[in-house]
Amino acid sequence: MLTIESRQFAREHGLYACIQCGKCTGGCPMAIKTRLNPRRLIYRLLVAGNGFDLEGIEELWDCTTCNTCYSRCPKLVNPMEAFIALRSAIVEKGRVHPNVKTALESTFRHGNPLTMPREERQEWAAGLEIKQSDQAAEYLYFVGCTPSYDPRVQKVAQALVQILQQAGVDFNILGVEESCCGSEVRRLGEEGLFEMIVEENQELYKGFGVERIFTTSPHCFSTFKNDYPQNGLQVQHYTEVLAGLLAKDAQSADGAPRLSFSKKYARTVTYHDPCYLGKHNRIFDEPRAVLKSIPGLKLVEMDRSREKSLCCEGGGGRMWLEGTNPGLRLAQLRVKEALETGAEVLATACPFCLLTLDEAVKHLNADDQIQVLDIAEITVEAL
Amino acid sequence: MPDPRSNGHPPAALVIGGGIAGIQSALDIADAGFKVYLVERSPSIGGRMSQLDKTFPTLDCSSCILTPRMVDVSRHPNIELLTYSEVSQVSGRAGGFQVRIKRKPRYVDADKCRGCGLCAQACRLSGRVSGDPGSDFNAGIAKRAAIYVPFPQAVPLIYTVDPQACVYLTRGVCGKTFLCKDACDADAIDFSQTEEYLDVDVETIVVATGFDVFDPHRRPELGYGVYPQVITTLEFERLASASGPTAGKIILNGQTPREIVFIHCVGSRDRSLEQNGDGCSPSYCSRVCCMAVAKQAHLAHDRIPGAKVTVFYMDVRAFGKGFEEFYDRVREEGVLYRRGNPSEIIRQGEKLVVRAEDTLLGEPVELEADLVVLAVGMQPRQDAPELAGMLDLERSADGFYRESHPKLHTVESNIPGVYLAGCCQGPKDIPDTVAHAKAAASAAMILLANSHPIGAVHANH
Numbered sequence: 001m002l003t004i005e006s007r008q009f010a011r012e013h014g015l016y017a018c019i020q021c022g023k024c025t026g027g028c029p030m031a032i033k034t035r036l037n038p039r040r041l042i043y044r045l046l047v048a049g050n051g052f053d054l055e056g057i058e059e060l061w062d063c064t065t066c067n068t069c070y071s072r073c074p075k076l077v078n079p080m081e082a083f084i085a086l087r088s089a090i091v092e093k094g095r096v097h098p099n100v101k102t103a104l105e106s107t108f109r110h111g112n113p114l115t116m117p118r119e120e121r122q123e124w125a126a127g128l129e130i131k132q133s134d135q136a137a138e139y140l141y142f143v144g145c146t147p148s149y150d151p152r153v154q155k156v157a158q159a160l161v162q163i164l165q166q167a168g169v170d171f172n173i174l175g176v177e178e179s180c181c182g183s184e185v186r187r188l189g190e191e192g193l194f195e196m197i198v199e200e201n202q203e204l205y206k207g208f209g210v211e212r213i214f215t216t217s218p219h220c221f222s223t224f225k226n227d228y229p230q231n232g233l234q235v236q237h238y239t240e241v242l243a244g245l246l247a248k249d250a251q252s253a254d255g256a257p258r259l260s261f262s263k264k265y266a267r268t269v270t271y272h273d274p275c276y277l278g279k280h281n282r283i284f285d286e287p288r289a290v291l292k293s294i295p296g297l298k299l300v301e302m303d304r305s306r307e308k309s310l311c312c313e314g315g316g317g318r319m320w321l322e323g324t325n326p327g328l329r330l331a332q333l334r335v336k337e338a339l340e341t342g343a344e345v346l347a348t349a350c351p352f353c354l355l356t357l358d359e360a361v362k363h364l365n366a367d368d369q370i371q372v373l374d375i376a377e378i379t380v381e382a383l
Numbered sequence: 384m385p386d387p388r389s390n391g392h393p394p395a396a397l398v399i400g401g402g403i404a405g406i407q408s409a410l411d412i413a414d415a416g417f418k419v420y421l422v423e424r425s426p427s428i429g430g431r432m433s434q435l436d437k438t439f440p441t442l443d444c445s446s447c448i449l450t451p452r453m454v455d456v457s458r459h460p461n462i463e464l465l466t467y468s469e470v471s472q473v474s475g476r477a478g479g480f481q482v483r484i485k486r487k488p489r490y491v492d493a494d495k496c497r498g499c500g501l502c503a504q505a506c507r508l509s510g511r512v513s514g515d516p517g518s519d520f521n522a523g524i525a526k527r528a529a530i531y532v533p534f535p536q537a538v539p540l541i542y543t544v545d546p547q548a549c550v551y552l553t554r555g556v557c558g559k560t561f562l563c564k565d566a567c568d569a570d571a572i573d574f575s576q577t578e579e580y581l582d583v584d585v586e587t588i589v590v591a592t593g594f595d596v597f598d599p600h601r602r603p604e605l606g607y608g609v610y611p612q613v614i615t616t617l618e619f620e621r622l623a624s625a626s627g628p629t630a631g632k633i634i635l636n637g638q639t640p641r642e643i644v645f646i647h648c649v650g651s652r653d654r655s656l657e658q659n660g661d662g663c664s665p666s667y668c669s670r671v672c673c674m675a676v677a678k679q680a681h682l683a684h685d686r687i688p689g690a691k692v693t694v695f696y697m698d699v700r701a702f703g704k705g706f707e708e709f710y711d712r713v714r715e716e717g718v719l720y721r722r723g724n725p726s727e728i729i730r731q732g733e734k735l736v737v738r739a740e741d742t743l744l745g746e747p748v749e750l751e752a753d754l755v756v757l758a759v760g761m762q763p764r765q766d767a768p769e770l771a772g773m774l775d776l777e778r779s780a781d782g783f784y785r786e787s788h789p790k791l792h793t794v795e796s797n798i799p800g801v802y803l804a805g806c807c808q809g810p811k812d813i814p815d816t817v818a819h820a821k822a823a824a825s826a827a828m829i830l831l832a833n834s835h836p837i838g839a840v841h842a843n844h
């Protein structure tokens with residue numbers, strides 16, 4: 001038994017506002033392939049009286065936290081946040097999948113969910129001559145766990161550094177002192193650990209006098225922006241920084257940093273909106289502005305773009321969980337949609353999207369038709 | 384001889400807006416013997432009702448019941464009809480308002496124009512001008528000339544040059560000769576016309592400015608403006624109307640749709656637009672869409688034999704006289720009602736797919752469609768703040784003009800002597816609009832009947 005006080009829970013999460021219209025479920029990318037039915041789950045909670053048993057509701061772990069449900073709900077009910085809170089109730093009792101346990105413990109011990117040693121956190125930056133945080137800079141570049149350790153995503157961080165250095169942006173990094181932002185910890189429902197991480201990180205940034213911060217990952221960006229206490233810290237995703245450096249937007253003063261290209265990138269590209277940029281933060285235009293500014297690049301759109309972008313299934317802790325139907329992968333559907341556009345490159349701007357889409361391309365044996373690249377990796381090619 | 388009780392002129396009312404509400408108020412006040420200035424911004428009176436094909440639940444032809452009322456207005460000795468005009472300034476108070484009315488140039492002499500239409504046939508842009516989807520008679524789905532009457536039954540039947548489109552007015556020259564001028568036998572085209580102002584004194588004002596339809600671009604996941612097969616209920620009215628661009632045939636790009644999906648509550652009962660911070664939130668029920676959809680589903684089913692017509696709904700609000708019976712009839716005819724509020728529309732090959740949950744099945748469903756009709760809600764007019772500023776009118780949280788008491792003073796505004804009629808106060812169907820407009824007229828007439836020189840007027844609430 002894993003019983004919660006459902007009436008109080010429903011009140012705290014505004015679930016009584018639900019009119020059972022089903023818009024959440026109609027748009028939920030997981031509802032078509034798993035048992036997850038956000039509307040029905042809310043209804044079961046509402047009619048449960050005062051005790052709702054979470055035992056056996058495996059589909060709670062299917063939610064990718066893509067935010068489609070909340071962004072469209074006509075009554076401003078937030079099923080996604082309610083499910084995160086329900087996960088918390090389970091996590092509190094320690095009844096979680098071993099993979100999740102490992103990720104959470106690793107975050108607690110090593111500052112990353114990937115069970116990687118802290119002292120290796122900066123190895124990706126070897127030879128790049130990046131300012132460390134004890135040297136003041138205009139921006140802090142928050143690299144994030146996956147770009148720090150994953151060999152595929154390290155290339156994104158390296159490309160980004162090269163772009164920013166050439167553009168003349170003044171930034172530093174925390175190096176081995178950087179710790180996980182807590183995004184996935186929070187999404188997996190480990191509320192206590194998340195609070196601890198927030199406190200430690202805020203202390204750290206305060207100590208270095210950080211005022212402006214940009215991130216590789218939309219997940220870190222969104223967490224800093226929406227889940228950390230508002231304390232004057234200006235947070236941007238790197239695509240916003242790059243868009244601001246485009247010649248026509250950049251300040252005209254001499255020596256002001258700006259992004260300029262010397263090479264052509266003669267490929268057809270389609271862009272996959274990461275949920276944590278688009279559906280969570282309504283950043284649709286900046287990544288496209290960067291791509292469109294690259295000489296020779298032809299941008300084509302998939303039918304499901306912007307507000308309709310199909311989740312890649314990498315968020316909400318799903319990097320560590322298979323879910324109730326691992327057979328069908330949304331990332332594979334997504335790659336098929338990208339192939340339909342005739343694009344040679346499937347661009348994204350998120351480490352999780354990059355990994356899931358990359359894997360999907362391999363599964364579909366489509367390596368010779370389409371390549372998954374981060375916007376930073378494309379941009380660096382045209383410098 | 385001047386009325387001894389008045390301010391030196393016969394007691395008069397200003398009615399702002401020439402839709403069915405303004406028409407009804409103006410006729411009632413004028414029939415009671417008072418002078419009425421009826422001001423309409425567009426070239427013709429008639430408003431939204433003139434755009435409709437059939438009306439629910441009786442399936443009366445909308446223009447057949449409206450047109451005679453429009454003609455009554457134009458012939459009434461007590462009504463001074465000021466079309467293509469706008470109220471630009473108001474001062475004074477109940478019993479003595481001074482109103483300045485801007486008369487926009489039609490570039491056509493109203494006394495000479497016979498409404499024959501030769502000018503429009505001759506116009507260089509004939510069949511090439513798309514009107515604004517929000518305000519144009521054909522909801523932007525048909526093209527006209529740069530000189531036009533909004534529709535054949537327009538009152539007054541006088542042509543107007545569209546200053547946004549006319550080649551001469553936008554570029555200063557239109558070929559070697561004015562084609563419209565050459566075509567006009569009556570010598571009515573007059574590009575020397577300029578804006579004029581008319582000052583009138585009135586005792587009371589009836590505001591009947593109507594509504595805007597919700598712009599479905601604000602729900603981008605429904606694909607309006609991206610997929611040509613996604614249209615609004617207003618556009619469907621024009622498609623279904625015998626006077627519309629397809630002469631009443633429900634066809635889209637030359638093809639008859641076979642799988643038609645209607646979606647309720649687009650831009651109604653929706654608080655989610657608050658969070659995007661793009662204008663007012665249509666969190667209220669628009670009251671007419673349920674029945675408008677029932678009527679349109681009936682028309683689609685009736686006119687396209689074998690068509691599969693599905694309506695996605697959250698609740699069906701069939702509260703008026705004969706409404707529930709009509710809803711029964713439409714279902715019994717074979718229109719399928721499925722409960723669920725669709726989340727998005729995507730493209731799969733040539734077809735559109737409506738993605739929803741059928742909440743009664745408890746399953747996500749994907750429904751193919753070759754026509755999707757969005758039941759767009761009613762919104763306060765975009766220019767509602769302008770007139771509110773001019774008259775000091777208060778607006779409710781939903782953006783419509785606020786009545787002074789929700790139960791007992793539903794036509795009185797917060798300003799004595801200024802009354803509200805129809806949808807400017809909140810969404811209404813036609814019978815409710817007419818009733819509200821008659822009530823507003825009756826309130827205005829109390830003031831008119833008691834009109835005394837300035838300073839001796841009793842506010843009536």
